[in-house]
Amino acid sequence: MDFSLNEEQRRWLDEAQHFAQEVLLPHSLKRDQIEGAFEPWDWDIIKAGSKIGFRTFAVPKELGGHGADFVTQGLVMAALAKADSAMSKAFSQNWKWSHLIAQFCTKDQKDRFLTPFLADDTYVIGSASTEPNSGSDNRYPPDDKNAGFRLKAERESADGDWILNGDKCFIANGSVGKLFFINARSDFSVNAREGTTVFMVPLTTPGFRIGKIFNKAGWRFYQNAELICDNARLPHANVVGEPHKGQKVRSGVAAEFSDFELAANALGICDAAVECGMQFAKKEKRGGKALYEHQLVQLKVHEMRMLTETLRSYVMRAAWDMDNKVHGSLSPVLVMAYSTDVLQRVTRLNLEVHGALGASGAGSGMIDARAQKLVRDGIIWTHLAGDNTQRLKAVRRMSF
Ligand SMILES: Cc1cc2nc3c(=O)[nH]c(=O)nc-3n(C[C@H](O)[C@H](O)[C@H](O)COP(=O)(O)OP(=O)(O)OC[C@H]3O[C@@H](n4cnc5c(N)ncnc54)[C@H](O)[C@@H]3O)c2cc1C
Known part of the structure; x- marks a missing residue:
């Protein structure tokens, strides 16, 4: 197997090593030792990395991003994490949703969410599965229909809005995100694999709010928070993929x-x-x-x-x-x-x-x-x- 890097991969690695050494490392221990759950976060670090391209790194080039391949993504994540693992994750957390937006989202969803994401250095994204009573089994949901997350999504009428009710916890970028992919149960008569719908939930959604921010022993820069849906109202146009087919997404x-x-x-x-x-x-x-x-x-x-x-x-x-x-x-x-x-x-x-x-x-x-x-x-x-x-x-x- 050929492990040599091409010119572009080498260039991004150099860029990441330089940013890690000059910007992340000098702040790493200082941010880690600041008391509080939100306080270690620093928007200046996010903005500086975003300007280089680390926030939008995985968005395909044809959609306006850097289109980094997985080898380059791995090199950059490891280089940034060597200086500060939590800061590296704050950037790469956005990458998986870049894949998802590119693969599953409609043109309308790209216009409404990808365009502002690309334009705003402070636009970060999260995704929510975990709830106070369901964590591990969300990832590989068992056949038992009683297992898995319970946040409920109901459609008001056949062509109406969706109403979401329930709480998520430990959600990354929770306290700083502008957009969340929320996994909800839209059919309780089947297991979570067959009855999940994924929604794009902007922070401005009526009935949606951020709850407690969690303090942690490690990854102190990184943010984790509760998301609360109290009759959160979403248009059908915010469904990712098809209703009840969320497992595919x-x-x-x-x-x-x-x-x-x-x-x-x-x-x-x-x-x-x-x-x-x-x-x-x-x-x-x-x-x-x-x-x-x-x-x-x-x-x-x-x-x-x-x-x-x-x-x-x-x-x-x-x-x-x-x-x-x-x-x-x-x-x-x-x-x-x-x-x-x-x-x-x-x-x-x-x-x-x-x-x-x-x-x-x-x-x-x-x-x-x-x-x-x-x-x-x-x-x-x-x-x-x-x-x-x-x-x-x-x-x-x-x-x-
Ligand atoms: C820093 C951080 C970031 C996170 N970011 C996100 C995020 O962005 N989005 C998100 O949705 N979640 C996020 N999480 C939550 C994370 O995914 C969960 O913590 C994880 O899935 C484990 O769930 P849990 O903590 O509820 O543990 P539990 O599932 O309660 O597990 C506790 C123990 O019980 C065992 N156990 C659980 N279920 C079973 C079972 N059925 N049979 C046998 N044993 C079982 C487990 O193996 C484990 O030993 C984050 C967590 C952290 C710490």
């Missing part, structure tokens, strides 16, 4: 991208942990010599490096497969599950290399505080879009 490229996105972002954290551990081990002396001269520490740093490089190969192969429409034994779900395990191991080894200093927070020095931030960011993977048990459950649907 939720699967395919959008689902594959979600898994791939998390694996590529995890790779960036692993790169940061390897660099952080190596710098510390070379700088600090114990027992009369640099930590790195002790074989026990070398073993830890080398294991971190080995796992990170295997993850890189896996992520980039998944990207190549997606670009070349190779669907076979490799599923992005597997890559994402693997990245979760590698991430926990690599960030924990980095913490161990730092000793007690790794557990210290602000004030103990930038590099040391970074070691525990990487662990806190990594914890998020253990319950994003289900846990690893739930993800591996999906593997039974793979073809060999």
Whole structure:
């Protein structure tokens, strides 16, 4: 397999590395250590990245975006995440909905939503499935019609508006988004796969509002909030695809991208942990010599490096497969599950290399505080879009 990058991929990688180093990294620890749920967010960072193209990166060129392929997306996500994983995710969260808009939305929907999205550096998008009583089973909904999300969508009349009632929680970009893709149950007589309708819900929708913003141990820059539909009124023109056929919209490229996105972002954290551990081990002396001269520490740093490089190969192969429409034994779900395990191991080894200093927070020095931030960011993977048990459950649907 040819792993060499073409000129455009190399150019975007350079651009991302430069932006990560100059803009994201200097703000990373500072934003992470600001108290509050909303307060770590910074619109200036979003605007600066948007001007380069990182917000609209995945929108096809013919629709006015940058049309980045999956290999380039993976390179950019990992490069940005190496500086700050949550900031990288704040940009890439918009990419999956770019795919969705391009693939499923009508011309009218593109005119009303894609055009302002492309024009406004502060236009970010979210998507909502999770509810207080349904999380993991939303992704791979079981046949039981009682499982899965319950937010209800009813049509007033055969050609009337839709009325939505119910709450969503933990929704990314919840407190800052201008548009949400909301998954609602439009038919309770069947399971969630057969009875879901997806709606485009702009922030200005009557009866729709943002609720509580969630504070988190990791990914503190990233925003997660409740969305509340209290007789939210939407025209039929805001249905994505066909009524009751929402599962089609939720699967395919959008689902594959979600898994791939998390694996590529995890790779960036692993790169940061390897660099952080190596710098510390070379700088600090114990027992009369640099930590790195002790074989026990070398073993830890080398294991971190080995796992990170295997993850890189896996992520980039998944990207190549997606670009070349190779669907076979490799599923992005597997890559994402693997990245979760590698991430926990690599960030924990980095913490161990730092000793007690790794557990210290602000004030103990930038590099040391970074070691525990990487662990806190990594914890998020253990319950994003289900846990690893739930993800591996999906593997039974793979073809060999
Ligand atoms: C940073 C962050 C960003 C997020 N962004 C979004 C977003 O943008 N949109 C969105 O919709 N959601 C989002 N989520 C929510 C996320 O998708 C859910 O947290 C995830 O799906 C797990 O659901 P849960 O937290 O309700 O856990 P649960 O599903 O309650 O799981 C708790 C435990 O129970 C187990 N379990 C659950 N169901 C079963 C079962 N049927 N059988 C056996 N065991 C089971 C699980 O494996 C797990 O161990 C986000 C979460 C975080 C932390």
